[in-house]
Amino acid sequence: MRGVVFYDPEQEKQNSNRTITIFDTTLRDGEQTPGVTIPFDKKIEIASQLDKLGVDAIEAGFPISSPGDKESVKRIAELGLHADVCGLARSVTKDIDACIDCDVDMIHVFIPTSDVQREYTIKKTREEALNTAVEMVEYIKSHGFKCMFSPMDATRTNFDYLVEIIKAAKAAGCDIVNIPDTVGVMVPSSMYELIYNLKKNADMKYDIHCHNDFGLANANSITAAEAGADQVQVTVNGIGERAGNASLAEVVMALTSIYGFKTNIKTEYLTETSKMVEKYSGIKMPPMIPICGDNAFSHESGIHSQGVLAKSETFEPGIMTPEMVGQKRRIILGKHAGRHAVLQNLEAVGIHPTEDQLNEILAKIKEIGDRGKTVTDADLYVVASVVLGKKGIDEAIKLKEVSVMTGNIVTPTAVIRAESNGKEIISAQTGVGPVDAALRAAEEIVGDTKYKIEEFSIEAISGGSDSLARVTIVLANERGKSVTAKSANADIVMASVEALINAMNALSGMD
Numbered sequence: 055m056r057g058v059v060f061y062d063p064e065q066e067k068q069n070s071n072r073t074i075t076i077f078d079t080t081l082r083d084g085e086q087t088p089g090v091t092i093p094f095d096k097k098i099e100i101a102s103q104l105d106k107l108g109v110d111a112i113e114a115g116f117p118i119s120s121p122g123d124k125e126s127v128k129r130i131a132e133l134g135l136h137a138d139v140c141g142l143a144r145s146v147t148k149d150i151d152a153c154i155d156c157d158v159d160m161i162h163v164f165i166p167t168s169d170v171q172r173e174y175t176i177k178k179t180r181e182e183a184l185n186t187a188v189e190m191v192e193y194i195k196s197h198g199f200k201c202m203f204s205p206m207d208a209t210r211t212n213f214d215y216l217v218e219i220i221k222a223a224k225a226a227g228c229d230i231v232n233i234p235d236t237v238g239v240m241v242p243s244s245m246y247e248l249i250y251n252l253k254k255n256a257d258m259k260y261d262i263h264c265h266n267d268f269g270l271a272n273a274n275s276i277t278a279a280e281a282g283a284d285q286v287q288v289t290v291n292g293i294g295e296r297a298g299n300a301s302l303a304e305v306v307m308a309l310t311s312i313y314g315f316k317t318n319i320k321t322e323y324l325t326e327t328s329k330m331v332e333k334y335s336g337i338k339m340p341p342m343i344p345i346c347g348d349n350a351f352s353h354e355s356g357i358h359s360q361g362v363l364a365k366s367e368t369f370e371p372g373i374m375t376p377e378m379v380g381q382k383r384r385i386i387l388g389k390h391a392g393r394h395a396v397l398q399n400l401e402a403v404g405i406h407p408t409e410d411q412l413n414e415i416l417a418k419i420k421e422i423g424d425r426g427k428t429v430t431d432a433d434l435y436v437v438a439s440v441v442l443g444k445k446g447i448d449e450a451i452k453l454k455e456v457s458v459m460t461g462n463i464v465t466p467t468a469v470i471r472a473e474s475n476g477k478e479i480i481s482a483q484t485g486v487g488p489v490d491a492a493l494r495a496a497e498e499i500v501g502d503t504k505y506k507i508e509e510f511s512i513e514a515i516s517g518g519s520d521s522l523a524r525v526t527i528v529l530a531n532e533r534g535k536s537v538t539a540k541s542a543n544a545d546i547v548m549a550s551v552e553a554l555i556n557a558m559n560a561l562s563g564m565d
């Protein structure tokens with residue numbers, strides 16, 4: 055089954071015979087995202103990850119732009135990757151020489167061709183720009199490098215002139231022409247027409263580079279491939295200038311799952327690649343982004359969860375599964391949850407409530423959700439253990455007091471007073487910072503029981519120094535069971551300790 059759109063079986067057959075190559079420009083256009091600089095060693099890691107993912111080419115940087123960029127392009131070229139490593143150059147020989155010094159596989163040279171860019175940036179006539187482009191392509195080819203030529207702002211360039219400059223670049227030996235929609239003004243129908251007519255008038259290998267100013271970069275890239283483009287330029291998470299570029303994961307999955315094209319991407323690595331770039335670029339992705347977002351395969355509504363638990367295709371595309379993209383399906387609990395979702399989450403950890411107990415647990419979950427709180431699995435297990443009578447509410451650890459001492463000349467120290475089973479427990483610990491000290495002290499409350507904090511994150515919910523800190527902890531016990539717990543508090547130490555104690559209470563309820 056190929057979803058929805060297949061309209062024409064003959065077209066589907068033709069698409070399945072075509073491989074669209076993927077040119078990744080995360081390390082060049084992606085790094086042009088305002089405010090982003092990816093550290094040198096992280097660029098090397100990202101390049102290796104992109105190679106593992108199976109991209110066909112990596113634009114590693116713009117060597118003339120800084121000594122650091124040149125050094126990282128050079129190092130990436132030395133890695134001996136399967137992908138072609140490419141460097142960017144303006145139409146000036148010193149830029150090309152900088153790429154040559156890096157010993158890249160391919161040099162991407164560009165010149166503005168729209169009237170507005172040509173007149174206001176390089177200040178050359180059409181004829182001068184064409185002659186310069188030809189000279190630069192010849193210069194690259196005379197040094198034995200593969201050459202990609204971009205008539206920059208192609209989509210706002212006079213069509214006849216665009217054909218003329220592409221033909222001239224082809225005659226000069228250029229291997230592939232990239233068509234940049236530099237300011238993202240195309241719509242899919244105009245993109246189809248442009249690529250179709252370019253192929254007809256100046257037949258050669260085409261690549262497409264779309265910006266997302268109107269949110270159409272992915273759609274335009276995919277349509278360009280439909281119209282005959284051989285390669286698409288993308289960035290991980292769609293990062294890049296202004297509103298960004300076409301997104302690697304979204305373009306690849308639409309090309310393959312919906313349109314039936316082939317790519318060389320090992321899609322099971324898409325999510326880990328997205329998370330790596332999120333971390334190293336500092337650009338956090340919203341949960342609802344397609345494919346790699348935390349919500350992309352999450353279901354909270356009771357009706358959806360029941361359907362998905364019975365057959366995933368009910369409320370998922372089916373032609374794309376979480377496994378295909380390195381994701382997990384998650385059944386989330388909250389005010390919209392239903393009995394099927396609660397039961398499945400409990401049974402997954404060996405808790406089997408009766409019908410009445412299940413109804414009671416669900417009612418309590420909805421109560422928590424109605425108070426505007428996220429319902430974590432820790433909340434669920436605590437509620438379930440109380441309802442199932444496995445643990446009286448008085449047996450849970452109750453936090454009474456937290457005090458911390460920290461500063462530049464004291465070792466961060468925390469003291470915690472808590473109550474469990476009617477007994478008061480006090481513990482004190484030092485740590486690398488106040489949060490670390492407090493978490494160590496909180497763990498000591500449970501004596502010999504050993505826990506491992508598998509994940510820990512703090513985020514500021516609102517702006518300003520008075521913002522609420524939300525802490526998320528994933529805690530595992532010695533038997534490998536783990537729970538996620540969250541807490542929000544204006545004090546980061548309190549939020550951390552509360553989240554940890556929620557998680558410990560939940561795990562002890564599962565014993």
Ligand SMILES: CC(=O)SCCNC(=O)CCNC(=O)[C@H](O)C(C)(C)COP(=O)(O)OP(=O)(O)OC[C@H]1O[C@@H](n2cnc3c(N)ncnc32)[C@H](O)[C@@H]1OP(=O)(O)O
Nearest residue numbers: 086116118119120144145146164165166175176177236295
């Ligand atoms: C659409 C794109 O993404 S294009 C790539 C954009 N990326 C970047 O600009 C990031 C890296 N850039 C840089 O580090 C710097 O801009 C540099 C090193 C390239 C140039 O720096 P500077 O010499 O200080 O020039 P500046 O950035 O102020 O202006 C750009 C210059 O390049 C020229 N230029 C722009 N594009 C081209 C081109 N394709 N071919 C030749 N010259 C060009 C401009 O006309 C201008 O020249 P001028 O100084 O003679 O007026």
Ligand SMILES: CC(C)C(=O)C(=O)O
Nearest residue numbers: 164204206207234236
């Ligand atoms: C360098 C070129 C291809 C570019 O990034 C653009 O036009 O957006």
Ligand SMILES: [Mg+2]
Nearest residue numbers: 083236263295
């Ligand atoms: Mg660009």
